[in-house]
Amino acid sequence: MWRAGMKEKIEAYLLEEMHRELSDIEQYDVDPRTRFIYGKALEFYWTLSRFFGLGRLHDGRWRKPDAVKAQALRTRLEGDIPAPAARNRLLIDMTATHRFRGHTGVQRVVREIARACVESGEALPVYLEGGRLYGHFKHDNLPDAVELQSGDRLLLLDSGWGFVEEYPPLLSAAHDAGAEVVGCLYDLIPLRYPAATAPKNSAPFVPWFNDVLMRCDAIVCISHSVALDLVAYIREEHLAPPANMRIGWWPLGADFRAGAEKAPSRAAERIASAPTPFFMSVGTLEPRKAYSIALDAFETLWAEGCDVRYVIAGRCGWNTRALQRRIREHAEFNRKLFWLDNASDVDLVYLYPLARALIFPSFAEGFGMPLAEAAYYGTRAIASDIPVLREIGGEGHVYFDLLDSHSLATHVRAELAAKKAPRRISIVSWQASADALAGMLRDNAYQSDAEAVRLLTSKNSAVEAGQ
Numbered sequence: 340m341w342r343a344g345m346k347e348k349i350e351a352y353l354l355e356e357m358h359r360e361l362s363d364i365e366q367y368d369v370d371p372r373t374r375f376i377y378g379k380a381l382e383f384y385w386t387l388s389r390f391f392g393l394g395r396l397h398d399g400r401w402r403k404p405d406a407v408k409a410q411a412l413r414t415r416l417e418g419d420i421p422a423p424a425a426r427n428r429l430l431i432d433m434t435a436t437h438r439f440r441g442h443t444g445v446q447r448v449v450r451e452i453a454r455a456c457v458e459s460g461e462a463l464p465v466y467l468e469g470g471r472l473y474g475h476f477k478h479d480n481l482p483d484a485v486e487l488q489s490g491d492r493l494l495l496l497d498s499g500w501g502f503v504e505e506y507p508p509l510l511s512a513a514h515d516a517g518a519e520v521v522g523c524l525y526d527l528i529p530l531r532y533p534a535a536t537a538p539k540n541s542a543p544f545v546p547w548f549n550d551v552l553m554r555c556d557a558i559v560c561i562s563h564s565v566a567l568d569l570v571a572y573i574r575e576e577h578l579a580p581p582a583n584m585r586i587g588w589w590p591l592g593a594d595f596r597a598g599a600e601k602a603p604s605r606a607a608e609r610i611a612s613a614p615t616p617f618f619m620s621v622g623t624l625e626p627r628k629a630y631s632i633a634l635d636a637f638e639t640l641w642a643e644g645c646d647v648r649y650v651i652a653g654r655c656g657w658n659t660r661a662l663q664r665r666i667r668e669h670a671e672f673n674r675k676l677f678w679l680d681n682a683s684d685v686d687l688v689y690l691y692p693l694a695r696a697l698i699f700p701s702f703a704e705g706f707g708m709p710l711a712e713a714a715y716y717g718t719r720a721i722a723s724d725i726p727v728l729r730e731i732g733g734e735g736h737v738y739f740d741l742l743d744s745h746s747l748a749t750h751v752r753a754e755l756a757a758k759k760a761p762r763r764i765s766i767v768s769w770q771a772s773a774d775a776l777a778g779m780l781r782d783n784a785y786q787s788d789a790e791a792v793r794l795l796t797s798k799n800s801a802v803e804a805g806q
Contacts, residue, residue: 421460429462437466455773489517500547522555526705535627537657564727587785592769593711603689617648619694621709625656629700635744652682691716714764735764
């Protein structure tokens with residue numbers, strides 16, 4: 340099985356990255372006196388923050404709910420917005436996106452699905468505050484407060500694990516009211532590879548999975564691969580999902596709204612204006628993205644005299660101090676190696692069509708959004724050979740051996756030798772994605788019904804979800 344065969348390779352890679360991080364800390368560590376003063380300052384900060392009720396700033400908890408501030412964060416809609424159905428409503432929870440105004444990763448999915456569904460009248464996006472639900476969007480046709488009622492379907496689409504303790508009471512209230520709760524699973528990376536995720540995210544994900552998702556009436560996944568992994572995990576851990584649990588999956592969109600009226604950054608324009616071909620990676624710097632492998636590959640090519648550039652578009656993430664230093668202090672930095680650590684959607688829309696190919700070295704994904712976005716703009720990807728990326732990318736992209744910089748370098752050479760031609764690879768729009776998701780929930784059209792889930796998750800099951 341793929342997971343069993345690659346697990347050792349991934350763990351070895353993570354161990355090597357951890358060694359690099361520790362070596363970086365040791366190499367650039369401060370003197371004992373400064374370390375002592377810094378430690379005492381941290382203790383003082385922790386003491387004061389807890390005294391003033393601000394412990395969430397450093398203990399992994401997200402913003403404490405505040406009803407007044409929450410109301411101010413609602414989004415005003417203009418134009419003709421249909422009124423939601425009176426009964427059998429689809430309510431989309433977007434609490435984390437409402438509170439923190441994120442635009443990447445999970446929040447991009449939530450924003451696109453919620454906007455498409457409210458504009459079509461398929462669903463009513465809501466947020467949780469003080470144990471009650473409120474409408475995220477403001478419009479004359481949309482309610483402010485929302486009471487759960489029999490026949491409703493509550494979709495937990497957002498990343499609620501940052502305040503997981505607020506959700507079990509919501510599930511109980513929904514079930515007491517006769518409503519159904521549907522969880523959304525983006526991936527099992529915090530459970531499969533905890534060393535690849537920040538503790539502040541992986542730690543709360545465990546109770547989120549056990550106490551929230553495993554109490555849902557159904558779970559929808561963002562790819563077939565995630566659904567298969569979910570089934571396998573339930574079986575491996577001998578978990579007991581609810582008797583009525585169903586599992587389904589649907590495709591995400593790729594035509595994100597980038598604000599066409601805005602201009603790209605000067606850094607993006609400088610990269611695009613140079614004649615030397617460039618390859619691009621998109622995504623936060625974090626261990627599972629395996630940017631070290633990509634950088635190894637391009638260092639090999641540069642050592643051979645290959646005239647090619649490598650561009651990384653993504654903000655800095657957890658446990659990448661050594662990688663950040665490696666990039667910024669590289670001899671080719673801002674010559675052949677570029678890092679856009681604050682790239683906007685406008686920058687991505689501008690650069691995607693101009694890149695020779697997308698480099699996607701990640702060893703674990705739930706979907707692989709940059710793969711779909713690159714396809715939308717006609718750019719081929721050179722991606723890790725893992726099941727989910729083959730599922731999303733299909734035959735339109737090429738794949739290199741997992742965590743193998745030499746294999747990646749070989750594919751980059753082949754891409755440079757080939758004639759660049761625009762490609763239009765089939766993708767799904769966000770409207771089509773939203774329609775597929777809403778239709779699945781509305782029509783109870785999950786690929787695996789309750790009986791199938793029971794059989795799939797049984798100890799001796801050898802079949803796959805959807806088969």
